[in-house]
Amino acid sequence: MKLELRDITKKFGGFTANQNVNLTVEPHQIHCLLGENGAGKSTLMNVLYGLYEPTSGSIEIDGEPVTFSGPGEAMAAGIGMVHQHFMLVPVFTVAENVALGNEATKGVGLDLNTTRNRIREISDRYGFQVDPDAIVEDLPVGVQQRVEIIKALVREAEVLILDEPTAVLTPKETDELLNIMRQLRDNGTSIVFISHKLREVKAVSDVITVIRRGKVEGQVGPDTSTDELAALMVGRDVSLTVDKEPSNAIGSALEVTDLTVVGENGVVLVDNVSFAVAPGEILAVAGVQGNGQTELTEALVGLADHVSGSIKLEGQELAGRGVREVLSAGVGFVPEDRSTEGLVAPFSVSENLVLDRYKDREFASGPSLKLGAMRENAQQAVDSYDIRTGSVDAPVSTLSGGNQQKVVIARELSRPLKLFVASQPTRGVDVGSIEFIHKRIVAERDKGVPVIIVSTELDEVYALADRIAVFFHGRLMGIVPADTPRETLGRMMAGETADEVLPPAPWDDSHDQQQHEGTHTA
Amino acid sequence: MSATTTSPESNQVSAPSPVELNPDDFRRSLLGSTLQSVLAVLAALLLGGLLIAATDETVRESAGYFFARPGDTLTAMWDAASSAYVAMFHGAVYNPDGSGLTGKLYPLTETLTVATPLILAGLGVALAFRTGLFNIGAQGQILIGATLAGYVGFAWQLPVGLHLLVVIVAGALGGAIWGGVVGLIKARTGAHEVILTIMLNYIAINLVSWLLTLSTFQREGSSNPISPPIAETAMFPKLLGDSFRLHWGFVVAVVATVAVAWLLNRSTIGFELRAVGANPRAARTAGISVTKGFVVVMLIAGMLAGLAGTAQIAGTEHSLTVGIAASFGFDAITVALLGRSKPWGTFFAGILYGAFRAGGVTMQTATGTNIDIVLVVQSLIVLFVALPPLLKLKSRRKEVAA
Structure with a gap:
């Protein structure tokens, strides 16, 4: 199956997430979408998967234009997607999860045996080692991911979209996944591999399409050097x-x-x-x-x-x-997860910049906050850390991930x-x-x-x-x-x-x- | 959609998550925009008007020959709804038929009188909500505040000025205790504040019922559960002379609004409370004590509700009964909701609800429209305030399905 995206543009209000994106996924190919966080890779795939309607542009399968009004139709057309966050019911068994939404039935009852057999069949073919009767929440993350892949394969997906699949895996599990991807490709499944990790992309891809700020920046082969790929991603040379x-x-x-x-x-x-x-x-x-x-x-x-x-x-x-x-x-501390531990989303940039310092004499006299001093401090941090925000009074949630992280870093390093x-x-x-x-x-x-x-x-x-x-x-x-x-x-x-x-x-x-x-x- | 909040300057394509309902949506409906609140009120009044028209006698008669003369029905509907709302306006804001300026402005002062406990208790609910707590316990806090204030009012003999001051402090203290207990238990054991406040409401109302059977509290020579009247020195003086019921409690409500606005937005304590409310994990990571925040906010929230109780007993009722809190504690939740948990929003929402209460009575006597229609309008407002996130969910589904 040959999948083509033609001139896809997707706008959210005044914001353009994808602009005139052209992409062709050939059969027997691992096609990598490489781009920074927020470059518009996931939006593009959600368009492809029927989760978003494109503002303009068309999707073609084997030369025929198609429209998907939802994941169901995309799946029926042979497109499967493994999301970054798994869509599994933790207390269900593997077989129940795979059957969910695609249940084989016998009269009015569920026919889980058919599903079990399909899982064993796929599992054996690719060496997944997945037990259909295991409870999903007991499985390691890497195996849960394979369950997601099985879900797509059971539905006879010919194009498999993997959205940042290695983000949650150990190095060993990552290697295993890359092997699985190669096997799937050799068996005829096309794979769209979304990632921003250069090494993995180079290791497994046949074609790499680099996306930056919603636009296709270029299409290159896997032999392109890491530095060159990074430069394409960010639009300038960076030293890694x-x-x-x-x-x-x-x-x-x-x-x-x-x-x-x-x-x-x-x-x-x-x-x-x-x-x-x-x-x-x-x-x-x-x-x-x-x-x-x-x-x-x-x-x-x-x-x-x-x-x-x-x-x-x-x-x-x-x-x-x-x-x-x-x-x-x-002690300065940058917590692991900025959105749950490092920042208070509805708070302004200037408030977040004093989240652990608001009681300092610099920002408070007695019980009263010095809003002016807070704003001044924020302006300085914005300037010296190149935090891109419309205003220091804007809620920090309106900033991109990188800029949010700079707020946390600026706060902790500014004393x-x-x-x-x-x-x-x-x-x-x-x-x-x-x-x-x-x-x-x-x-x-x-x-x-x-x-x-x-x-x-x-x-x-x-x-x-x-x-x-x-x-x-x-x-x-x-x-x-x-x-x-x-x-x-x-x-x-x-x-x-x-x-x-x-x-x-x-x-x-x-x-x-x-x-x-x-x-x-x- | 959330993408609209992404400023063009930011280099991030923060595409909204496709299907799931953001758990923050409900929160946002409580913190949403002023415009949404105003629209909710207008929509509720419009629907209420239709309801008034539907229950009107003339409208029903003219509807009998609707197809012959549809104009009659429409006129009758307009008459019914408009006369009811005009009557409500006369009862709540300005009565052109009143005798003299006093009579003309009496409705407005009545509105402010009723609004006083609503504003105070509403502020308590709003403040707790900004800290992430659903304080359903304003009713109990008002009751205990009123009880303590009332006791000090009728049992103690103190000089003018000092007596009222002590009454106010006692009322605030009573509410603060009743609210603080919630914060303390939640901080210590993690028990949910909704359960705690609901249970404490029951305890409060039964406690007051029981107290009013004791000789200390029950009025001498009365077999009814009512306390002796509080001393003159314990009462809020009238704000605009004796021809109006409006008392200095309203000034307390204004001062409380200013104070809460300062506390929330300009003080270190408010900074902590808001941080705890918006993201307790981040607050904890930044060294803010979440449990301390719970205790502090429930103390203050209770104090505000206690002041509402004080306004009731020292301002209008003057003696303690089980019904002294009326339904103010529950209406306060609606008021805070309509006011989007913002201090001044709550203030104006409180006045609006005061107007409904004051005007509803006039509406019933003047036009025969049932006063329950006011309750319907109030409930519709709540519904419309809660509606936007639901609509958003629906449109998001639509986008997904399209």
Whole structure:
């Protein structure tokens, strides 16, 4: 099946999300839509999937114009979509989820056996290893995603749209998904792969269409260099690596000893972790999402409830103190999720910029807020952080993701700090803003502030780290130098300790080293 | 659609999520625009007018020969609706037939008198809502406020001026206790404030019933559940002389509105409360204590409702009965809703509802239109205020289906 989008324009009010987009998806092809967050990729696919009506333009299948008034019709025409957020009923079994909306019936009863068999058939063909009777909420995220893919395949989708499918996956699961995509392509399914992760795009795509600000910026092959792709995405050359001098940090400003965090249900989330960070050093914490990094940062700023052990900042004990006290002790904190933790959406930009500082003498006299000072402060931040907003009084929710994140970063970096902790500082942020935020973080390090960055993006870890700490199941697998190879980090993220994966110290002979590595690559 | 709020300057295509109803939509209906409120009132009055016409005797008679002379029916409908609303206006704002300026302006002062407790209690509901709490407990808070104020009013003998001041403080304190308990329990145990406030309403009303059977509270020589009248020194002085019921409680309501507006928008406490209301997780991450916010806001909300109770007992009723709160505590929720939980919005919504109450009586006596029509109009307003998010949902579905 050949799918063509011709001159698609989609406007929301006065805002043009897609402008004259042309796209042809050939059979047996993985076609990648590459673009920053908010470039209009998802809108385009929602148009294709019948969720939005295009303002103008047409969709053609095998040369015949079609219109979809809803996902049902798109599915019937052979288009399947796996959304970024899965559309699964958590308490249903895999078979029930797959049958939902497409139920095989026997008389008035459900015929789940037919569905079960179809699932087994597809699962076997592609090596999905999905049990039709498993409850969806018990399955790992990667498997849930396969259930979504099965859903589309059961409905005989010939074009499969995958919207940012790797955002929720571990590196291993990502590799598996890329393999599945290749297999599907070889079996004749066309795939539209939406992503902003350059490495994956290069690894799997046959054709790459770059979208920027709602327009097609160009169509290139997978052999295009990463830098070139990034330049197409943002419209100018960006350096993906941050220019930074090697850290000459000595001593330790932050000392964490035997830190343990226990969750509400008694599960140990951070398991007896000890490390130190020197002034003027960036310690990047790597690991697959959900291995205790979030809880580590929460414990550091006093947000976690059941914490034992010690957190000493310049000799001052922080463990057991409240958030307010920790922040006023000079800790800057960028939480993992800006929209739920970092910002108050209906608050103005200027209000959000003082969210944890409104009681400072600078912004309040007694119980009264100094609105003028708040606005002035906001204007300064907007200027120096290039926050694009119509006005400092505009609700922060009207800003794009990257600009929202800059508000959070600006707030936390705009006061003298003794420690800076940032969790996923550039998640869901466009490449241009990533570069800017990275530079600011390095600048803070160069001022002599100890910095802890938690990131699940290895690219980011490499770009920023002076040393890398790897977390697995709440335990610290080790702290390794910044130039540790990707594969080694990957193995540590999967549960091997630094001692197991790292070559022995340089004074051992090289024969030993090779042998050591050899025994662990399996 | 949410894309319209994306300013062109921002480089983000924030496409709205296609199908699901944004959980914030309901919240937005409570915080929505002034225009929406005004339109809701107009639409409700229009529908109410049709209802008045439909129940009118003349209209029904002329409808019998509608096809012969349709003009008659329409005229009769117009007459019925307009005369009812004119009567309501005469009863609520300006009575041209009144004797002298006093008689002419009496309706307006009556409206403001009725509006006083509505505004005060409405502010309490609005403030709590801005902090993310549904305070259904204004009724109980008014009752307890009125009880404490009443007790101080009839049992204590204090000099002029001081007595009223103590009465006001007692009323505010009573409400603050009744509201604060909710905040405290919610902060400590996480219990839902809707359940807590509803239960405390029952406790309050039964507590007052019981108190009024005690010799301390029951009027001497009366077998009715009514307290002795409060002392002259405990009453709000009349604002415009003795020919009007309007009392200084209204001034308290104006001051409270100014104070709440300042508190919400210009103070650090309001900043905290609004942050807690809009995004408690972000507030907590920024070092703001969410639980403290709950306690503080319920104390203040209760205090405001307590002042409404004070206005009732020290301003108009002068003695405590179970019915002293009338339905002000529940109407206050509607008032806050119509006022979009904004201080001045609540103020004007309170006056509008005061006008309905004051004018409704005149409407019934002058035109025979049932006073229940006022209730219908009030309910329609609530419906129309809640309608926009529903319509939005529908149009979004339509877009999806189109």
